[in-house]
Amino acid sequence: xxxxxxxxxxxxxxxxGKKTTEGGSLAAYLGGNLKQYAMxxxxxxxxxxxxxxxxxxxxxxxxxxxLIQQNAYVFILTIGMVMIIVAGHIDLSVGSVVAFVxxxxxxxxxxxxxxxxxxxxxxxxxxGVVGAWQGFWVAYVGIPAFIVTLGGMLLFRGLAINYxxxxxxxxxxxxxxxxxxxxxxxxxxxxxxxxVTVVIxxxxxxxxxxxxFRTRRELxxxxxxxEPFAAFVGKLVVGxxxxxxxxxxxxxxxxxxxxxxxxxxxxxxxxxxxxxxTIFGRHIYAMGGNLPAAMLSGVKTKRVNFxxxxxxxLLAGVAAVITTARAGSAVAAAGQNYELxxxxxxxxxxxxxxxxxGKITGAIIGALIMGVLNMGLSITNVRPEWQMVxxxxxxxxxxxxxxxxxxxxx
Amino acid sequence: MANxxxxxxxxxxxxxxxxxxxxxxxxxxxxxxxxxHAICGENGAGKSTLMKVLSGVYPHxxxxxDIVFEGETCRFRTTRDSEERGIVIIHQELALSPYLSIAxxxxxxxxxxxGGVINWAQTNRQAADLLKxxxxxxxxxxxxxxxxxxxxxxxxxxxALSKRVKLLILDEPTxxxxxxxxxxxxxxxxxxxxxxxxxxxxxxxxxEIAAIADSTTIIRDGQSxxxxxxHGAEPVSEDRIIRSMVGxxxxxRYPDHVSTVGEEILRIENWxxxxxxxxxxxxxxxxxxxxxxGEIVGIAGLMGAGRTELAMSVFxxxxxxxxxxxxxxxxKPVSIKNVSAAIEHGIAYATEDRKHYGLNLIEDIKxxxxxxxxxxxxxxxxxxxxxxxxxxxxxxxxxxxKTPSVDVQVxxxxxxxxxxxxxxxxxxxxxxxLILDEPTRGIDVGAKYEIYEIINKLADSGKAVIVISSExxxxxxxxxxxxxxxxxxxxxxxPRAEASQxxxxxxxxxxxxxxxx
Numbered sequence: 001x002x003x004x005x006x007x008x009x010x011x012x013x014x015x016x017g018k019k020t021t022e023g024g025s026l027a028a029y030l031g032g033n034l035k036q037y038a039m040x041x042x043x044x045x046x047x048x049x050x051x052x053x054x055x056x057x058x059x060x061x062x063x064x065x066x067l068i069q070q071n072a073y074v075f076i077l078t079i080g081m082v083m084i085i086v087a088g089h090i091d092l093s094v095g096s097v098v099a100f101v102x103x104x105x106x107x108x109x110x111x112x113x114x115x116x117x118x119x120x121x122x123x124x125x126x127x128g129v130v131g132a133w134q135g136f137w138v139a140y141v142g143i144p145a146f147i148v149t150l151g152g153m154l155l156f157r158g159l160a161i162n163y164x165x166x167x168x169x170x171x172x173x174x175x176x177x178x179x180x181x182x183x184x185x186x187x188x189x190x191x192x193x194x195x196v197t198v199v200i201x202x203x204x205x206x207x208x209x210x211x212x213f214r215t216r217r218e219l220x221x222x223x224x225x226x227e228p229f230a231a232f233v234g235k236l237v238v239g240x241x242x243x244x245x246x247x248x249x250x251x252x253x254x255x256x257x258x259x260x261x262x263x264x265x266x267x268x269x270x271x272x273x274x275x276x277x278t279i280f281g282r283h284i285y286a287m288g289g290n291l292p293a294a295m296l297s298g299v300k301t302k303r304v305n306f307x308x309x310x311x312x313x314l315l316a317g318v319a320a321v322i323t324t325a326r327a328g329s330a331v332a333a334a335g336q337n338y339e340l341x342x343x344x345x346x347x348x349x350x351x352x353x354x355x356x357x358g359k360i361t362g363a364i365i366g367a368l369i370m371g372v373l374n375m376g377l378s379i380t381n382v383r384p385e386w387q388m389v390x391x392x393x394x395x396x397x398x399x400x401x402x403x404x405x406x407x408x409x410x
Numbered sequence: 411m412a413n414x415x416x417x418x419x420x421x422x423x424x425x426x427x428x429x430x431x432x433x434x435x436x437x438x439x440x441x442x443x444x445x446x447h448a449i450c451g452e453n454g455a456g457k458s459t460l461m462k463v464l465s466g467v468y469p470h471x472x473x474x475x476d477i478v479f480e481g482e483t484c485r486f487r488t489t490r491d492s493e494e495r496g497i498v499i500i501h502q503e504l505a506l507s508p509y510l511s512i513a514x515x516x517x518x519x520x521x522x523x524x525g526g527v528i529n530w531a532q533t534n535r536q537a538a539d540l541l542k543x544x545x546x547x548x549x550x551x552x553x554x555x556x557x558x559x560x561x562x563x564x565x566x567x568x569x570a571l572s573k574r575v576k577l578l579i580l581d582e583p584t585x586x587x588x589x590x591x592x593x594x595x596x597x598x599x600x601x602x603x604x605x606x607x608x609x610x611x612x613x614x615x616x617x618e619i620a621a622i623a624d625s626t627t628i629i630r631d632g633q634s635x636x637x638x639x640x641h642g643a644e645p646v647s648e649d650r651i652i653r654s655m656v657g658x659x660x661x662x663r664y665p666d667h668v669s670t671v672g673e674e675i676l677r678i679e680n681w682x683x684x685x686x687x688x689x690x691x692x693x694x695x696x697x698x699x700x701x702x703x704g705e706i707v708g709i710a711g712l713m714g715a716g717r718t719e720l721a722m723s724v725f726x727x728x729x730x731x732x733x734x735x736x737x738x739x740x741x742k743p744v745s746i747k748n749v750s751a752a753i754e755h756g757i758a759y760a761t762e763d764r765k766h767y768g769l770n771l772i773e774d775i776k777x778x779x780x781x782x783x784x785x786x787x788x789x790x791x792x793x794x795x796x797x798x799x800x801x802x803x804x805x806x807x808x809x810x811x812k813t814p815s816v817d818v819q820v821x822x823x824x825x826x827x828x829x830x831x832x833x834x835x836x837x838x839x840x841x842x843x844l845i846l847d848e849p850t851r852g853i854d855v856g857a858k859y860e861i862y863e864i865i866n867k868l869a870d871s872g873k874a875v876i877v878i879s880s881e882x883x884x885x886x887x888x889x890x891x892x893x894x895x896x897x898x899x900x901x902x903x904x905p906r907a908e909a910s911q912x913x914x915x916x917x918x919x920x921x922x923x924x925x926x927x
Contacts, residue, residue, distance in 0.1 A: 222796065278788075279785065279788050282781070289773050290769065293766070295749060296725075296728060298750035298752070298753045299781075300748075
């Protein structure tokens, strides 16, 4: 990628004298993307606050690793939840589904003598089957998702308690490593840093640069609105710096690159692509924006709805595996309130309450905000009941900010 | 007739700026006491903005200029403030609650109550009085959803009257009404005028303005151009108003066009459709029609005649239940049971209701343009965004859609430009048969002409076009052949040369014996 040749001088593209393609002043640009940046800013401010408040405990390498591992299930579930909410639905059952599938996963490995890799695959498929069950009622019978998944919440919790009963423990350590382990340090160390982690971090930074320059070049070639060059470069510098810092932290941690971060990273990239670049993704946004119009444009809305819930089930299956591996045992009480975590992350991350608008990256930031809050409040010994109060207020504040910002924009 | 004392309302030097746009620039409006004052202008000219300034939707301080009502300078902060002074605005989209009764709607927010407890006797009695006054023959406890849109409009007026309205503002009151309901509404405005109520009416329908207005103010590009006295020495012609609205002469309101008609493309025979929720009710009754390549065929009918229902049922059964009858494409019988199949068979339907059934308003132009046939620019389910931009941009240029770029949100476009996006979408789907339902509803005169030209171009390229319209002059102006519908049946068909408004109207009002509804 010869990035230097594609560098667009800020004055070259609006040669036609139209300022409509170039986004005007930096201030105007920031104003238009206020929400996006406010979320990131909030995340940074909250993190720094705890960093000072805990005298630097917050961003210790091992704490960052456990932040990622503790919240992996939220990242995974909120990906599916954003899609569901964008389409105008909700899923209240994912916590119970995690308990049910996670429980069966434990049984498969410990009692039915299925090898753990096969059990992982079967668990994800089982999640998909559960999703198909719910999707059937939503899509083909026409019951509102709120009702179907409220039913599912009871149904799958009940099944989990029935089949899993007491704890199924003693899961193999290779399996548990999916959630708690790190990639092997097979490339040795650079000083104190795990080389595998450094390589992955470098690849991620390169990937960011290449994709951003490509997108920008595409926009300019088609004479579409681009962000001001200063903002573009600034964004890249911040992005690369953030990746670099995270890489440094992870490479310094006890284990190195957490396996679960690889899983989450791949899912985020894959689903962002699906939402932005595939017909399926387009149809989800179209249905959330205007359902009758989508129908009259030939969108097979029932099929899309069905697939959305199957997809949510698959992701709940992945989350179930991770949750079970993290605990090292299957418990019927697992996954309590997971649906609320996923829904809150989606809304904090800017998903529209009425559907039609929402981004997976936004929801991931939302999940990070909640995760940092969780960890920071725990380190600073805030009592759990007050943690709940604070998180509840943050959720309301985030959506209120979104709504007020939209109103001001009108 | 307007008397010569001071005007009831004067708006002076009104300037309203939105970020980046000057919506109104030094607008002056003077309305005499007791007159019907029409405001005309193309879509996006600033009429609705002006009325929002007047009614307090945009509070004092967000605009420049003065509002003087009954000799007093007003500073409205909310619509409540303006209503207290007797200024009531009835918006284009009716603001009634469908599940509440007529009486409840009339007194919504203004309840007949003591200490928070509703006095139902008083509510219903006063509502009944108001209904009598506006000539609406319905019971006060009837639910609003059970009456037609024409009557709902009257309920809105009753609601305004209950607030002791002095100045009634109606934004496009007849846009959704059939001729009969429109006539009734205009009659009502006359009788309100006799009671001394002043009204301002925003309308696209020039014949109505000619019929009812005492004076007409024309707004173009956010500026007040002129005010015409309608009953002056020389009569004000529609062309005179149009010229002032568009700032240029429109030689003809319909482009000249000679169709080259080819082979038959679509034919339906004995097409019968039942109501989706009430399978006993027949909505389209034994209809048969055909359309040929290069031909523009009109369907005329009053509201409720079953035109939209016919079109949508043909378009992949997107309306109705128990659909029977035969559908032929190129003479071959086909069965098309869902919308995507209809699109694949080359049928397109552009809805009469852009906002609710046509466009995704929160999405941008390019994505709306490609929505009906994404497969054309996708490989293995992955959309080629670069191609999408190129295509959307080509349609933007072809259609002369007024927008800086194709990544502008569709909701921010004017009605005419939105309609062009709808047409772009269906042209991109490359249909053979294009059904256009009210293609120029809510669109200003200049943009209408452009839409007609697009329709003609489509026909010239060999497509079969069906146009559904409530405006008879429009059908007579652009169609080669016109079907008339009444009560679900096709009651007649006339070639353009033999068709007249009167002739069509006779078919459109034809009663059938033993009607099922």
